[in-house]
Amino acid sequence: MGKQLAIHGGPKAFTSDLPKWPIFGKEEEEGLLQVLHSGAWGRQETPNPQVGRFEQRFAEAHECKYGVANTNGTVALRLALMACGIKAGDEVIVTPFTFLATASAVVEANATPIFADIEPDTYTIDPKSIEKLITPRTKAIIPVHLGGLPCKMDEIMAIAKKHGLYVIEDCCHAHGARYKGKSVGSYGNIGVFSFQSSKNMSSGEGGALVTNDKELHHLLYSFHNCGREPGHPWYRHFRCGGNYRLSEFVGAILNAQLDRLEDQTKTRDANGRYLGKLVDKIPGLKTQHISADVDRHAFHLFVVRYDASAFGGVPREVIVEAAKAEGIPLALGYPIALYQQPMFREGVFGSYTGCYIDHPQLDYKKTDCPVCDNACANEALWLLHQNLLGTREQMDGIAAVFKKLYDNREELAEFAAQQARA
Numbered sequence: 001m002g003k004q005l006a007i008h009g010g011p012k013a014f015t016s017d018l019p020k021w022p023i024f025g026k027e028e029e030e031g032l033l034q035v036l037h038s039g040a041w042g043r044q045e046t047p048n049p050q051v052g053r054f055e056q057r058f059a060e061a062h063e064c065k066y067g068v069a070n071t072n073g074t075v076a077l078r079l080a081l082m083a084c085g086i087k088a089g090d091e092v093i094v095t096p097f098t099f100l101a102t103a104s105a106v107v108e109a110n111a112t113p114i115f116a117d118i119e120p121d122t123y124t125i126d127p128k129s130i131e132k133l134i135t136p137r138t139k140a141i142i143p144v145h146l147g148g149l150p151c152k153m154d155e156i157m158a159i160a161k162k163h164g165l166y167v168i169e170d171c172c173h174a175h176g177a178r179y180k181g182k183s184v185g186s187y188g189n190i191g192v193f194s195f196q197s198s199k200n201m202s203s204g205e206g207g208a209l210v211t212n213d214k215e216l217h218h219l220l221y222s223f224h225n226c227g228r229e230p231g232h233p234w235y236r237h238f239r240c241g242g243n244y245r246l247s248e249f250v251g252a253i254l255n256a257q258l259d260r261l262e263d264q265t266k267t268r269d270a271n272g273r274y275l276g277k278l279v280d281k282i283p284g285l286k287t288q289h290i291s292a293d294v295d296r297h298a299f300h301l302f303v304v305r306y307d308a309s310a311f312g313g314v315p316r317e318v319i320v321e322a323a324k325a326e327g328i329p330l331a332l333g334y335p336i337a338l339y340q341q342p343m344f345r346e347g348v349f350g351s352y353t354g355c356y357i358d359h360p361q362l363d364y365k366k367t368d369c370p371v372c373d374n375a376c377a378n379e380a381l382w383l384l385h386q387n388l389l390g391t392r393e394q395m396d397g398i399a400a401v402f403k404k405l406y407d408n409r410e411e412l413a414e415f416a417a418q419q420a421r422a
């Protein structure tokens, strides 16, 4: 039999165009022009402001009473920690299978991130691992709804209640996700979102905080707006906040993007579950386990757990290369656990925060999260959310690419061996 794979010059298995991101239309254009002509470009408190309206609508969409829009998800995490009173000497339990900001925001708040392991079948933070790490210094937990799959929020909230901890939900992958009849962001004290370019709702850059706690909302608003308080003169600063406000231009884009969120989330959820069932049938490939408690997966990422032994030992990198050649933009997951970053291993951050002074014994080289290390080194692959906005036929086509790679695993192994020799 001749060579079958596109990587060897064979016919591409997937030839149609998958959706591009971001998606926008006349609604975004009209909103931007309206702000432009109004001359009111910075955050307005009245009348009918874009940012204020967005805050209210976005909070309601996530079953929260209050929202504060701000410059990005990283800042939003930091503002959340500040509002919860997290300070030098405090420990905050985070997942190591996430973007840097989940842990760097803790460092920026002068506190110390402590890494809990993830679950092997969902890649979300493992509640059992959290419990083992709690000390008298622990003040908060930041679960990340990884790829849009809600964490086990009931178990996490029970641990937080038992130990008197804050929960800040990192929902940067999870706009519109739902768990056990409630929206993500409404379980913890504060929910944090990002609207950076790749996210399920985007304004290029941007972030939002949602909460049901009036006092926390008061602090979040004040910290993001130079320490000001509503109803007081502009030159009154009550606490040391920064300027993390959003412009009305960004507010206009976000209002239009929010109008699209519900339909897009339903499509991602339906297509992601459909594709997952097809991929799970292929030996060596398993998608994130979605329990019956998950009402809606936001599918920021379509996560695949790869087992090279079922593919004759073909390295993950070769699978990615071969899938791309077939027409599917597959990517490697996070390549290393967060605590393996030079920032933690070499302790660079200790120089400007209290972490090392407060924790002289802390050595991230000793952090032990074997499930996360395995996911990073061997297993995790993903497709970005926009691919799930395609048609059912395209989902069948994506699954057919994975099947083609499996069926031609010997050819892939040969390709990998050639690469290794070159």
Ligand SMILES: Cc1ncc(COP(=O)(O)O)c(C=O)c1O
Binding pocket: 071, 072, 073, 074, 075, 098, 099, 101, 102, 144, 170, 172, 173, 193, 194, 195, 196, 205, 206, 207
């Ligand atoms: C899980 C997670 N948390 C936080 C952030 C930070 O958001 P931003 O890029 O808007 O600062 C991101 C993404 O970029 C993320 O993926």
